[in-house]
Amino acid sequence: MIDVLIILVKFVGAIVWFLVLSLYLTWAERKESAVMQDRVGANRANFFGIRVLGLFQPFADAIKMMTKEDFTPEFSKKFLHNLAPFLSFFFVAVTIATIPFGSPIQISGKEIPLQVVDLNVGILFVLAFLALSIYGVILSGWVSNNRWTLLGGLRGSAQLISYEVALGLSLIGIVMVFPSLQFSEIVGFQSEVLFGWLPKWGIFLQPLGFIIFLMAAMAESERVPFDLPEGESEIVGFFTEYGGLKYGLYMFTDFMKVLIISCLLTTLFFGGYHVPWLSAEGFHFPWGGEWLLPYWLVVVFQVIMFNLKVFFFCWLQILVRWTYPRFRYDQLMDFGWKFLIPLSLFNIAATAFFMSL
Amino acid sequence: MFRLFGYFIEIIRGILITARHFIVNMVFHILNLFGIKTKRKGAFTIQYPEQKTEIAERHRSLHRLMKREDGKPRCVACMLCETVCPSECIYIEATEDPDPEIQKYPSTFIIDLSRCCFCGFCVEACPEDAIRMDTGEVEFAQYNRKDMVLDLESLLNEPK
Ligand code: SF4
Numbered sequence A: 001m002i003d004v005l006i007i008l009v010k011f012v013g014a015i016v017w018f019l020v021l022s023l024y025l026t027w028a029e030r031k032e033s034a035v036m037q038d039r040v041g042a043n044r045a046n047f048f049g050i051r052v053l054g055l056f057q058p059f060a061d062a063i064k065m066m067t068k069e070d071f072t073p074e075f076s077k078k079f080l081h082n083l084a085p086f087l088s089f090f091f092v093a094v095t096i097a098t099i100p101f102g103s104p105i106q107i108s109g110k111e112i113p114l115q116v117v118d119l120n121v122g123i124l125f126v127l128a129f130l131a132l133s134i135y136g137v138i139l140s141g142w143v144s145n146n147r148w149t150l151l152g153g154l155r156g157s158a159q160l161i162s163y164e165v166a167l168g169l170s171l172i173g174i175v176m177v178f179p180s181l182q183f184s185e186i187v188g189f190q191s192e193v194l195f196g197w198l199p200k201w202g203i204f205l206q207p208l209g210f211i212i213f214l215m216a217a218m219a220e221s222e223r224v225p226f227d228l229p230e231g232e233s234e235i236v237g238f239f240t241e242y243g244g245l246k247y248g249l250y251m252f253t254d255f256m257k258v259l260i261i262s263c264l265l266t267t268l269f270f271g272g273y274h275v276p277w278l279s280a281e282g283f284h285f286p287w288g289g290e291w292l293l294p295y296w297l298v299v300v301f302q303v304i305m306f307n308l309k310v311f312f313f314c315w316l317q318i319l320v321r322w323t324y325p326r327f328r329y330d331q332l333m334d335f336g337w338k339f340l341i342p343l344s345l346f347n348i349a350a351t352a353f354f355m356s357l
Numbered sequence B: 001m002f003r004l005f006g007y008f009i010e011i012i013r014g015i016l017i018t019a020r021h022f023i024v025n026m027v028f029h030i031l032n033l034f035g036i037k038t039k040r041k042g043a044f045t046i047q048y049p050e051q052k053t054e055i056a057e058r059h060r061s062l063h064r065l066m067k068r069e070d071g072k073p074r075c076v077a078c079m080l081c082e083t084v085c086p087s088e089c090i091y092i093e094a095t096e097d098p099d100p101e102i103q104k105y106p107s108t109f110i111i112d113l114s115r116c117c118f119c120g121f122c123v124e125a126c127p128e129d130a131i132r133m134d135t136g137e138v139e140f141a142q143y144n145r146k147d148m149v150l151d152l153e154s155l156l157n158e159p160k
């Protein structure tokens, strides 16, 4: 009973963290793109005249979305039309359950890992559910009964096929060097150090795998360099027939994907919650220094570090989204099939070669 | 393969440029946030309704009709501005003036601002320097179209 309660509390905590950060990612995206382009960005939304850098903007957006008409076209299949956005949202939202946020904490003799569920097939679970979220896209494209949405949905599925393979193959390298599919174990392996000073992070063991995963994962999030299912300037996209909150849900799912990809990049390639040279007792610097800390402070450091790494990758993805123009459709497929997949196969071969030495 | 390599170099150069913009601007934003005055600002944005730019000297803004010393319009209703106007938004009705030196003056002079494209041709065409666009008034949006139509009376009494 108490175990179920603990899991429930952890799940609510993780989901709230996930949703609030995704909400503020919209603000971060606005502001970051503005700063990149020498602008100021949305700063007018206020609460009784208090502006604080436009931090209320996401709420203004949410209120706008809610008060808009929730339109279901006459010629669509009503039930599926309503179901599709929630499908996408749900499949992305549950993936947060597998991400470890920090070392296990002890409360009254009970060890509680800061992770909702520690699945022994964590990587496969996340990949599978991220891939399933494309069903929301395809479904919305199909049930809207509109040519453009159908094209958007088809493009979404074609893009998924060309990227999912590279995404999975790029992770095989990681699974080879950290022999596990369980996130907690992968993160555990990354707490060690190489040559006495370099943290044993995935990026140092798998630089090529990291690059492939980064590109494939950004294609997964369906944002600008790879936003073909949406393609706002040509087909408007799979959500053409959606309005109001359901449209907002699709937008929100995009930001959630950005966040979950940042979490994955952190967990798999950047040591998860590990702070360099910080072990359970405190810091052991490679130059000989030591700074011993109580265990709870170590956990706090780790959670902060995890968040900082996630923020960095969110920053990077927004930077990419506002820097590059879109791929053409055939270029994108070529890029997936003819470049990323051979490269990831090469990565697997190279990893195997180095490991057998 | 070689071309692809060049492509990647450019891709990375591109992201370095935008990242540089972000970091430089962010440094200035943070300095300004802590009240440190810098010569350069983090953004070029002008917060419009609160903060306005100087209007350039040779700007074109809301029209006005000039008056003679006795307060009558300087316009002689020659219709040149009506003819030249590309948006056809000027409408003039001429009346005879008792003064033989002047001969004509407009009894009606209407400019429909909702059609005007602010090209300034009317000002260029006028032989009497009777119409000018130098009021400096640029905020004249209205809630309905009728209010965008200016007649002789209001054109003569535009503030300068
Ligand atoms: S500014 Fe141009 S469009 Fe406007 S009234 Fe004069 S001539 Fe016509």
Ligand code: SF4
Residues within 6 Å of the ligand: B074, B075, B076, B077, B078, B079, B080, B081, B082, B092, B122, B125, B126, B127, B128, B129, B130, B131
């Ligand atoms: S061109 Fe000048 S004088 Fe002639 S009608 Fe127009 S405002 Fe009057």
